[in-house]
Amino acid sequence: xxxxTAQAINSASPHSDNxxxxxxxRQSSAADGQRRATVTDVARLAGVSTATVSRVLNRNYPVAxxxxxxxxxxxxxxxxxxxxHARALAGVSGRTVGIIVSEVIDPFYAYIARGVEREAAxxxxxxxxxxxxxxxxxxxxxxxxxxERRADAVIVVGGSFADRSYTTELARRARELDxxxxxxxxxxxPPLDEPAPTASVEYDNEGGAFAITDHLLAQGHERILYLxxxxxxxxxxxxxxGHRRALELRGIARDPELEQLxxxxxxxGRRRMAELLKEGPEFTAVFAANDIVAAGAAQALxxxxxxxxxxxxxxxxxxxxxxxxxxxxxxxxxxxxxEMGRQAVRLAVSGGDEDDWREQTxxxxxxxxHIVVRDSVAAPSKHARRV
Amino acid sequence: xxxxTAQAINSASPHSDNxxxxxxxRQSSAADGQRRATVTDVARLAGVSTATVSRVLNRNYPVAxxxxxxxxxxxxxxxxxxxxHARALAGVSGRTVGIIVSEVIDPFYAYIARGVEREAAxxxxxxxxxxxxxxxxxxxxxxxxxxERRADAVIVVGGSFADRSYTTELARRARELDxxxxxxxxxxxPPLDEPAPTASVEYDNEGGAFAITDHLLAQGHERILYLxxxxxxxxxxxxxxGHRRALELRGIARDPELEQLxxxxxxxGRRRMAELLKEGPEFTAVFAANDIVAAGAAQALxxxxxxxxxxxxxxxxxxxxxxxxxxxxxxxxxxxxxEMGRQAVRLAVSGGDEDDWREQTxxxxxxxxHIVVRDSVAAPSKHARRV
DNA sequence: CCATCCATAGAACGCGTTTACTGTCCGGAG
DNA sequence: CTCCGGACAGTAAACGCGTTCTATGGATGG
Numbered sequence: 001x002x003x004x005t006a007q008a009i010n011s012a013s014p015h016s017d018n019x020x021x022x023x024x025x026r027q028s029s030a031a032d033g034q035r036r037a038t039v040t041d042v043a044r045l046a047g048v049s050t051a052t053v054s055r056v057l058n059r060n061y062p063v064a065x066x067x068x069x070x071x072x073x074x075x076x077x078x079x080x081x082x083x084x085h086a087r088a089l090a091g092v093s094g095r096t097v098g099i100i101v102s103e104v105i106d107p108f109y110a111y112i113a114r115g116v117e118r119e120a121a122x123x124x125x126x127x128x129x130x131x132x133x134x135x136x137x138x139x140x141x142x143x144x145x146x147x148e149r150r151a152d153a154v155i156v157v158g159g160s161f162a163d164r165s166y167t168t169e170l171a172r173r174a175r176e177l178d179x180x181x182x183x184x185x186x187x188x189x190p191p192l193d194e195p196a197p198t199a200s201v202e203y204d205n206e207g208g209a210f211a212i213t214d215h216l217l218a219q220g221h222e223r224i225l226y227l228x229x230x231x232x233x234x235x236x237x238x239x240x241x242g243h244r245r246a247l248e249l250r251g252i253a254r255d256p257e258l259e260q261l262x263x264x265x266x267x268x269g270r271r272r273m274a275e276l277l278k279e280g281p282e283f284t285a286v287f288a289a290n291d292i293v294a295a296g297a298a299q300a301l302x303x304x305x306x307x308x309x310x311x312x313x314x315x316x317x318x319x320x321x322x323x324x325x326x327x328x329x330x331x332x333x334x335x336x337x338x339e340m341g342r343q344a345v346r347l348a349v350s351g352g353d354e355d356d357w358r359e360q361t362x363x364x365x366x367x368x369x370h371i372v373v374r375d376s377v378a379a380p381s382k383h384a385r386r387v
Numbered sequence: 388x389x390x391x392t393a394q395a396i397n398s399a400s401p402h403s404d405n406x407x408x409x410x411x412x413r414q415s416s417a418a419d420g421q422r423r424a425t426v427t428d429v430a431r432l433a434g435v436s437t438a439t440v441s442r443v444l445n446r447n448y449p450v451a452x453x454x455x456x457x458x459x460x461x462x463x464x465x466x467x468x469x470x471x472h473a474r475a476l477a478g479v480s481g482r483t484v485g486i487i488v489s490e491v492i493d494p495f496y497a498y499i500a501r502g503v504e505r506e507a508a509x510x511x512x513x514x515x516x517x518x519x520x521x522x523x524x525x526x527x528x529x530x531x532x533x534x535e536r537r538a539d540a541v542i543v544v545g546g547s548f549a550d551r552s553y554t555t556e557l558a559r560r561a562r563e564l565d566x567x568x569x570x571x572x573x574x575x576x577p578p579l580d581e582p583a584p585t586a587s588v589e590y591d592n593e594g595g596a597f598a599i600t601d602h603l604l605a606q607g608h609e610r611i612l613y614l615x616x617x618x619x620x621x622x623x624x625x626x627x628x629g630h631r632r633a634l635e636l637r638g639i640a641r642d643p644e645l646e647q648l649x650x651x652x653x654x655x656g657r658r659r660m661a662e663l664l665k666e667g668p669e670f671t672a673v674f675a676a677n678d679i680v681a682a683g684a685a686q687a688l689x690x691x692x693x694x695x696x697x698x699x700x701x702x703x704x705x706x707x708x709x710x711x712x713x714x715x716x717x718x719x720x721x722x723x724x725x726e727m728g729r730q731a732v733r734l735a736v737s738g739g740d741e742d743d744w745r746e747q748t749x750x751x752x753x754x755x756x757h758i759v760v761r762d763s764v765a766a767p768s769k770h771a772r773r774v
Numbered sequence: 775c776c777a778t779c780c781a782t783a784g785a786a787c788g789c790g791t792t793t794a795c796t797g798t799c800c801g802g803a804g
Numbered sequence: 805c806t807c808c809g810g811a812c813a814g815t816a817a818a819c820g821c822g823t824t825c826t827a828t829g830g831a832t833g834g
Binding site: 425426427437438440441442444445448469470472473474475476477478479 | 820821822823824825
């Protein structure tokens, strides 16, 4: 389809008359857009050369005021808009950064995307956003597409899958990107095991999980259900690791039955919670893998008539807005999401400026997390809930 | 800043040695990216011409299988990635659509963005996303930036301001864009009063407001507070218009005190609601300008000990996820947000295919809205709430 | 053996940017 | 009152990289 379109559009133009700058085209179809004005047109109208027009455009070289004004007037008159493609082709940065998330409507990603967008805007850059819907293949494809567009940075956000061939492929892309002067930034995911020229922005995922589990333990909970999160995702693994470490440190044996992984969806949280309430192991607190799952669990709890926090404590992770909307308000782990997005851009973009000492190609920052105590946690009730 | 950066990057590369294809560059800095492979390189390595390589790339012309394989092998070996800029410059569509919203983390916009992104992806297009944070100037600037990048479509989303000079400027941009073969799409906002080549996707905003107000009236409410929404925004005006029409139709006089406009924020909803509860007019129901404002109002109500829906009915608008998270679950107006995004892309992109009958340049679709009844509305309590 | 069709090559083109270079005009030196 | 160095303005032309039109060599078919 690309082809046919492109052909149809182009085959109709270049034929006879080579040097005429396009007189003929103009009178073709009625409402049809007459050829876009070019630097040459502006130059001609202003009575200067194209180089001068370019200088006016870029203000990077002194141009007499009178000349500048004449050129600007000509641009206005012709409705001239520079062609970013031509400019990029000539070697100027395309001023674009790409961000790849799994889902834009998920607040976790949306906040990071906001940080990326804002930071990008500060540097007069535009932001290419893609959603993989959780498909690693699509992620790879998008990286390729962004590479084709010569994005200054390609930021992949969110947990990654522990799939060898995928990792290898990603490393390859990172090298290709780097060879072209772009940078692959891993945001909210662990670095590649294979060495590759990437930058990375992480948050203390394990630490946050440790802290909030410990918060639960400090209240006296000993049977804590860990609920949700795709098992193969790095995000899940890290959170679970922090959770386990906290248990271990207090000398509490780990019960596999209390680790109910699954997905990050609200539906999962609700369904599995309901099931476990009916016929699951005993527990007095729930550590939902993220706030969305917590929202689902909260609903199941409500429907089952289990009061939070009196009968059951509940915590989440991410501290997205829904955490404050739930009743009781959810105790959770805060992640500086927007800041992560900003850092991701800074890392990639500043790195691009000083191309002398490329040694620091592999920048990395790690941001802290902290728990936010609200109303969803209390000490376990005297008589442990019996199913 | 734009300029200095661009200069710094470029002034350092092209110097002596003009025809050598870059021998020198290679040995410059250690990790430095050696010049990217080009079609010419691939052609040379595969022993064919650049035309053939291009054909292999675009599969738009028969190429002998053996040749194709040789070319593909060469591309792989060199880590070749086409340059989208060069390609776009040569006349092929850049396969990019732009969307401009005021805020990505706002679910209203996020859902539309998702629709745009998905539909764009179906056509192998990438999506440029920008946030104006409500600033019309920034909106104009982003349109310009997208125009420079020759986006197939530029979709501006959300209510617009009733500012004459802004509208004029927008119309001008629409014409420039159209002249270049792109399209400006107005999504979720009324068409420009000034004639301009735009496409538009609307939703029945007035009708939704009418319906939900009527729903309240049918329950017996007569004193309904309309809360929130920027007065100058078209979205607010339309919703208010629907609200008023419903009142009128039931013969209920309009009370200016019951129209408390402001903003679309949660903070506004909460603050103003609290104020009105303390010292405002009498009313038995609240029509929040959108769900976010409703969430704020719900909190104020909760804090004031006013029960919903027993003591006070509450409805919102947009039907974003928070509506289902509130307790009681919020009765609201559903908008097919994602579908709007999809339609916006379709309108702009299909329109671009058949450039023969440009008459239909100004496409427009209007999607329906409907109310979603949940638990936040009840008949007014016998004894009207007295402050 | 010529008419065709196919695969491929050569070259023009699209549009800014930038370098190398020319022509001007200034002030100060001689 | 010239003459020279240098700051300034501005220009022609090369360049970046795919795409596609036109042309050509060769093979197949009649």
